[in-house]
Structures are given as C-alpha cells and as structure tokens.
Amino acid sequence: MPIEFRLRDFAYPVSIFRLRRFLEESQWKPLDELIGYQEELLRRVIPQACYHVPYYRRLFDAHRLKPRDIRKTDDLVRIPFLTREDVREKYEQLRADNAKRFRPVEAFTTGTTGTPLKVLVDRPSNILEFAYYWRHWSWGGYRLGDPFAELRWDYFRRRPETNETLYKYQAPFRRLLLNSISLSRERIGEYAAAIRKYRPKFIHGRPSNLYCLALFLRDGSFDDISFRAVFTAGEVVLPEHREMIEKTFHCKVLDHYAHMERCMAVTQCLHGGYHINLEYGILQLTEQRKLDDGVIIGRTVCTSLHKMSMPFLRYKIEDVLEVFPAQRRCPCGRTLPLVKAVHGRVRPIIMSPDGRPITTLAAPFQSVKGVRAFQFVHEEPARIVVRVVRGEEYTQGTEETLKLGLRKFIGEGMNIDLYCVTEDSLERDEWGNAQMFVSRVQPR
Numbered sequence: 001m002p003i004e005f006r007l008r009d010f011a012y013p014v015s016i017f018r019l020r021r022f023l024e025e026s027q028w029k030p031l032d033e034l035i036g037y038q039e040e041l042l043r044r045v046i047p048q049a050c051y052h053v054p055y056y057r058r059l060f061d062a063h064r065l066k067p068r069d070i071r072k073t074d075d076l077v078r079i080p081f082l083t084r085e086d087v088r089e090k091y092e093q094l095r096a097d098n099a100k101r102f103r104p105v106e107a108f109t110t111g112t113t114g115t116p117l118k119v120l121v122d123r124p125s126n127i128l129e130f131a132y133y134w135r136h137w138s139w140g141g142y143r144l145g146d147p148f149a150e151l152r153w154d155y156f157r158r159r160p161e162t163n164e165t166l167y168k169y170q171a172p173f174r175r176l177l178l179n180s181i182s183l184s185r186e187r188i189g190e191y192a193a194a195i196r197k198y199r200p201k202f203i204h205g206r207p208s209n210l211y212c213l214a215l216f217l218r219d220g221s222f223d224d225i226s227f228r229a230v231f232t233a234g235e236v237v238l239p240e241h242r243e244m245i246e247k248t249f250h251c252k253v254l255d256h257y258a259h260m261e262r263c264m265a266v267t268q269c270l271h272g273g274y275h276i277n278l279e280y281g282i283l284q285l286t287e288q289r290k291l292d293d294g295v296i297i298g299r300t301v302c303t304s305l306h307k308m309s310m311p312f313l314r315y316k317i318e319d320v321l322e323v324f325p326a327q328r329r330c331p332c333g334r335t336l337p338l339v340k341a342v343h344g345r346v347r348p349i350i351m352s353p354d355g356r357p358i359t360t361l362a363a364p365f366q367s368v369k370g371v372r373a374f375q376f377v378h379e380e381p382a383r384i385v386v387r388v389v390r391g392e393e394y395t396q397g398t399e400e401t402l403k404l405g406l407r408k409f410i411g412e413g414m415n416i417d418l419y420c421v422t423e424d425s426l427e428r429d430e431w432g433n434a435q436m437f438v439s440r441v442q443p444r
C-alpha cells in the first residue's frame with residue numbers, strides 16, 4: 001500500500017525521526033533484544049485492547065484472561081484468532097472507545113483473496129509506516145529528499161480533474177506520480193519524457209505494472225531510463241517480471257510485503273533476503289509443517305504492535321508463508337529473520353483488446369457496501385467474468401455502482417459479465433484460499 005503524503009504526516013516529525021533512528025540501529029541487534037522490544041510493545045497493546053476495545057474486553061472475560069497473562073509473544077496462543085470475517089462483522093466492537101486520541105482514519109482494503117474490509121489506521125501506525133518505508137527504501141540507497149516516482153492509479157482517480165492525465169509532479173516532495181491506468185504502448189513516449197524530465201532515482205509500484213512499463217519502454221526503444229532501485233509491493237514478484245524490470249532499469253528490485261491492516265511487514269534487501277520486520281508487528285504461523293532444512297510453512301497470524309485505535313491480536317490473514325529457521329543469516333548482516341517464500345498473491349496481467357494492461361480491477365470494490373467476496377475470471381481475451389458473493393447490504397444499486405466503477409477502470413472494448421454466486425463456488429488455490437484473479441487466457 002503506497003504512502004499517501006499529506007501535510008498532517010509532517011505534523012509529528014520528531015516521532016518519525018526518533019523511530020527512524022531506532023529502526024536504523026535495531027536491524028543489527030541480537031534477536032533476543034528485538035523480541036524483547038516486541039514484548040515491550042505488546043505489554044502496551046494488550047491493556048489497550050483489554051480495557052478499551054469492546055470486542056477484546058468480552059473475549060478476555062470469556063476466556064478469563066487478564067492483561068498480565070499475555071506478556072510474552074508465546075502467551076499470544078491463549079487468545080483466539082481474529083478472522084477477516086470478525087473484522088467485517090464486528091468492526092464497531094473492534095474500535096477502541098478512546099480511539100479519538102490516536103486520530104484514526106478509515107482505510108479500505110480488498111486483501112489478497114477478494115474480501116473487502118474497512119479498518120482504522122491511526123497516528124501511531126502512520127509514524128510506523130513512514131519510518132518503516134524510509135528504512136526499507138534506504139536499503140536501496142534512498143535518502144530523504146531524493147526524487148522518486150510512483151506508478152499508481154488512486155491519486156488520479158480520486159481527483160476528477162486528473163483522471164486523464166498521465167503524470168503529476170509534486171515539487172515539494174520531489175515525487176513524480178505516473179498514472180498506471182493510462183499505461184499503453186501508444187503513450188509510452190509520454191511516460192519516458194516525464195521520467196527524463198524529472199529524473200526520479202527510484203520507482204515504486206506493483207510488479208505487474210512495473211513489468212508493463214519496462215516492457216513497453218523496451219519495445220519502444222527507450223533504453224536510457226534507469227533507476228537506483230525499484231520498490232515493489234502488493235503481489236508476488238514473478239521471476240520473469242523481476243528479470244525484465246531489473247534488465248530494463250539497470251538496478252535491483254526490492255520487494256516488500258505488508259497489509260493495510262498494518263500487523264506485519266516483510267522487506268527485501270539487496271542480497272535478496274526477505275526480512276521480517278520484527279519492530280513492526282508479531283508474525284506467527286499456524287497449521288505449521290516442517291519442510292527440508294528446517295523451513296516452516298504455515299498460515300500467517302499476526303499481531304499489531306503500534307495501532308492503538310483498532311489493535312488486532314492473532315489476526316489470521318490466510319496468506320501462506322515459508323519461514324527460514326531463526327539461525328539463518330542473510331549476507332547483508334541484518335539480524336531480522338528471513339522468509340523463504342510467500343504463496344498466493346499472484347496477479348495475472350490482463351490486456352484489454354486495445355493493448356492496455358488493466359491494472360486496477362479491484363478498486364471499485366474497495367468501499368462498496370454489501371460485498372462479502374469477489375473474484376475476476378479472465379475467460380476470453382475480451383471478456384471478464386466478475387463473481388460476487390452478496391452480503392446483507394447488497395442491493396440493485398450496489399450492482400449498478402460496481403458495473404459503472406468496473407467500466408471506468410476496464411474501459412470500453414471488454415465485455416464485463418457480473419454474476420452473484422455462493423462463497424463455495426469461488427475458485428481456490430492449493431492452500432484453500434479464494435483467488436482474486438483467475439486467468440484462462442494465455443498471456444501475449
């Protein structure tokens with residue numbers, strides 16, 4: 001999830017700088033010190049959840065738990081899982097009664113399995129987010145104030161006057177925003193001209209979008225565009241996408257893996273290691289199995305350490321991870337533990353008949369009420385089937401809003417068929433998770 005820079009983000013620079021300085025040092029500290037830090041934060045989050053969040057107040061009562069029972073990360077197993085279903089249905093109960101103190105803002109996510117959710121993010125978690133991005137980007141050579149580019153859609157769609165513009169340069173942040181929706185072979189020259197003009201040193205975006213940018217630039221023989229590092233997020237980076245991006249832009253791809261719920265984060269270093277950011281949240285695995293060389297595979301369960309307006313404890317995200325044993329070291333020297341692989345989160349590139357990659361299918365679902373789950377099936381080159389699992393608030397109006405929204409993002413020339421289905425009929429991956437995207441069309 002990209003950071004949205006707003007003036008209020010700079011209203012507490014002292015906290016951001018303090019955390020940033022801490023994160024610079026902590027990444028080299030012994031593992032037990034890092035776990036000690038997690039537990040220190042945990043002992044702040046648990047009383048907040050137990051005394052101020054109605055959902056947890058009841059849960060702790062029902063299980064006869066007191067905050068003093070949960071002092072170590074290992075104690076967390078005493079708390080039942082929080083599921084996405086719980087978050088959807090008990091949103092109000094999950095909101096702390098003192099949430100206002102933490103300046104909460106609503107945020108929307110469709111997750112990785114096509115189940116829309118509303119959550120709260122707040123000031124402490126914004127400080128974390130800022131400092132965390134800053135540290136990760138510094139692994140690729142970024143220094144605060146360096147010019148950078150972002151390939152994204154949301155900025156342009158939220159402002160009607162910029163819907164059709166290809167880019168926007170924000171001079172105070174030295175940030176070049178490139179519109180991912182309008183990306184096409186025909187207009188690639190305009191993107192190249194904007195990059196040449198503003199000379200960003202770094203670029204951030206979804207790997208499938210950055211792959212298309214790289215591919216179109218190569219096909220158009222714009223071979224003078226390079227960056228110091230490319231930062232990717234939001235989906236698994238396929239090896240062929242990584243190769244194309246790195247070859248085109250003459251630099252490394254540094255991927256990161258996190259969620260809007262802000263409970264965990266994994267960031268990749270220049271040596272390719274995917275490091276678990278222990279300072280961000282507690283990542284645990286359930287349904288664990290041992291693989292070769294001590295690697296553990298399991299479903300992700302995580303606990304937020306910074307979000308106070310809506311803390312999540314033992315939140316079951318459903319993504320499947322493979323984690324290296326704790327003693328495994330990365331050549332970069334950081335002590336943060338390593339993830340071997342993230343499963344799921346694959347997003348096929350869907351090309352419209354006019355050669356434009358459709359990069360933002362899920363956007364219309366983000367804030368529509370009454371949708372429990374959805375799935376896109378690219379059935380034929382010019383036909384997308386949208387499967388919707390209705391919730392209680394689903395009406396004819398919901399359907400109209402979705403169809404209009406989808407048309408805006410998909411454009412003309414592609415047939416969209418929307419069907420309401422039951423949850424059981426969604427196609428699932430080998431881990432049993434519903435897939436947001438299914439493609440039956442060979443990539444061109």
Ligand SMILES: [Zn+2]
Nearest residue numbers: 269273330332
């Ligand atoms: Zn490393």
